[in-house]
Amino acid sequence: MTFPWLTTLIALPALGAVLTALVPSGRGTLAKQVATGAALVTLVIGALISIQFLFDVDMGVEAETYEWIPEFGASWALDVNGISLALVALTVLATPIVALAMWHEAEDEKRDPKAFFALLLAVEALTLTAFLAQDVLLFYVVFEAMLIPLYFMIGMYGGPQRRYAAVKFLLYNLVGGLAMLAAVIGLYVQSIDAGDPSFFLPDLVALDIDTTTQWWLFLGFMLAFAIKAPLWPFHTWLPDAAAEATPANAAFLSGVADKVGTYGMIALVLPLFPDASRDAAPVIVVLAVVSIIYGALLAIGQTDMKRLIGYTSISHFGFIVLGIFALTGQAATGATFYMVNHGLSTIALFVVVGFLVSRRGSRQVDDFGGVQKPAPKLAGVFLFAGLSGLALPPLSTFLSEFLVISGTFLRYRPAAIVATLGIVLSALYILWLYQRTMTGPVRPAVEGMPDLRTREVAVVAPLIALLVVVGFFPKPLTDAIDEAVGPTLVEVGVEEPEPLAPVAEHVEEGTGR
């Protein structure tokens, strides 16, 4: 038997969470060290797994299946492909960064930081399981269970309205989750009727479900994922959660945990309900475009920096969903790639805003001004994170946005054109935010603001490096994603639209593929 890489990847943060929880209270620093250590070891394992897929070196990573609840035909089944690998990589990278960014934030109001770090690792383990699960029940269990630690992370640490935000977060997601539960059971009953009760994803994909049933099941799954992702009009919990959670927590929430929603769309909804997905695609595309524009417009109007970033995330999630439901290979690859890049860019933005908030004690845009004079490095990092948010070439976010839009253009031309407007708006909200906070006369309260500290550099540097490196060398990752996206779209049974010749050539050259 080969080494169970994937189970190890999940077990490490889970073990780390238990160890962190066992640290005696009052030893906050020790708890943080244990947690960060566990996150780093997980990162190493994640990197080893990635090597196999990015550079074609055989590390012996393969699908794992162990019996779990034989009575239901549910198993602990894990597998990894290009899509899940991209998200696993994002998760293992983000967790130590978030842990480091939370180093002091978790001790506000003299709270014991232990709980946050233990919960963070628990969520990491659950998120990784969701990305690797090949069993629909297993996916559902972790999808729902993840809400509880996240709920406590928002509710126990963060701004004055955090309780409200935490409850709103939980209830929205629970409602979606329960709708999905009904659909999961409905799907399972389909497999019972077919004579072989099973939750194993490939078994369920092989089922031939009639279109009406598919529609109902599709609705159940999509409601859960649209709330999680979040897609307009199910998005209202996100700005509250983003504003009230600590910046690092908000980064983890919208950068990593919410990706389970969009991952579910591409990895579960499309292959499981091909007919319904095909029929519903135009509707979802419209919702996605509305999200893009709506999120961007509201971001422009915000006076609270964290809320602002929350709304930009809604806009970006709109791009991801658009790419998934455009149902072209290019758009789907772009959407998956977008998930990774949006994760990196959002985490960078939230974290840098967190630095500003901790210095000034306020998250209002108006309380800042001229920060670049006392803290030039901080302002530079802020600008960089912002530019990655508006998808400036050659940063990695550019490529994914381009792939999504050009891929969508092949099938839904008006949608692609309107979505392009979102790019213009994103330039507006980012640059205007930069201008109001960083340039202009130095506000009295901002005078003497300290520049980046060593820990803060350690938090931001890897993010910036990745945004640049992945932007210049996207090929290994996009190839791996491309390989996984192909079979998914074949499952949906759509025909690749006839490419407009010049566009296709342009893509070939422009992306370095």
Add this chain to the structure above:
Amino acid sequence: MNAPTIEYAELAPLITIFGAAVIGVLIEAFVPRKVRHPVQVAVALLALVAALVQVILLAGTGMVAAVGAVAVDGPALFLQGTILVLAIISVAFFAERRLEAGGDAFAPAASTLPGSEEERILVRERMLQTEVYPLALFAVGGMLLFPAANDLLMLFIALEVMSLPLYLLCGMARRRRLLSQEAALKYFLLGAFSSAIFLFGMAFVYGYAGTLRFGEISEALTANIGQDGILLAGVGLMAVGLLFKVGAVPFHSWTPDVYQGAPTPVTGFMAACTKLAAFGAMVRLFYVAFGGMRTDWQPMLWAVAIATMLVGAVVALTQTDIKRMLAYSSIAHAGFVLTAMVAADQTATAAILFYLATYGIATLGAFAVVTLVRDSGGEATHLAKWAGLGRRSPVLAATFALFLLAFAGIPLTSGFVGKLSVFTAAIDGGAAPLVVVGVIASAIAAFFYVRVIVLMFFSDPAPEGPTVAVPSLWTAVGITLGAAATLLLGIVPGPLLDLAQQASLFVR
């Protein structure tokens, strides 16, 4: 004429419990008052453990004993075993004496007037109520018999043997005695009505089928054609009696008052064990005796299930007392079980058995936690007093949160697997719309469970808030076992699911 044979070996658990209950009465009469308490507790625990062992030894039996009156089969033994485990933990909670300076949760003598001089003297002399143990044993005996009863007469006797001691136990609270006595009276009056209606229904069914045996009633369904009116009236009236016991809408109105007024250990015992026994009896009656006419009773259960889930969940939202909230939550849970019952097949039986077991464990644990949160007036059951409990006693609050999450059906708790299995049985049995209602009710219910968690963990503690009493080892072990089982059955439910599936075949 031959004398009827009695299968003593197969009926041993029942005989043990009833025998011990009679011995308990004798102890009341002959053992000196000072040593009565330990003796009663020891006798009760010994009897329960012995009966549990006998049930386990009987596992796999499938026969009808006592001339067809009592079934000894999978569902009966599964439920009897579960009831006995829950009863053992309940008796440990009954015997808890660390919380009330030397006393327990019961009035020293239920016959004294509340607030009288006589009562004060008894409290001062630390007199202990010992009659609760034989009463509880009689109730347990009735509960063991109820899901095993295989003819109408035995069913009615079991119902009464189970109910009468419970009426008494409800009125014995040490604190807030008037509320407790009111609850007992209410429970007794409504219970007596429902029993009478049940009996009336039995008479109709007997009139139709000409027999009391379940199996023979089932045969009569196919033979007698053209007398459906009398049969339907009988089934409907019997359903009223059983739905009253499980606390289903519209026969639920006793539940919140009784749950609130009864001494909390009794509430836990009642909420967990009565529901198990009553659902067991209901499933057997409807599947074995009335299985042939399921298309007639399924629409009724549809309506009751929908009303029960929605009313339970919605009314729970407005509650401010933790015991009342748990009462409405138990109503909603009865509705979830009913969704599976509508399916009327073996999968449904297995799902119901699993659900009841996990629900019983979590309920017992939750009520035990309620007994520990106290202020000067006894248990602090008002929700506002629970604010900030998570800061004062994180472990206790986390345990209670775990039970609440199990009630809400969050994954990685036993409640999720239970909900998954009953909903699966319901969809498989063609009741998909019921599951949609169930999901909506779960979403509503999640709100009030979450509200309590918010209160415990995110609110600031009230300045004069309650303290968490340190219980005796028994109670601590009971709560820990409940929490561990709730978590474990959520992560690896396989063995219990397997057991429930094996036990899901009724003997006819």
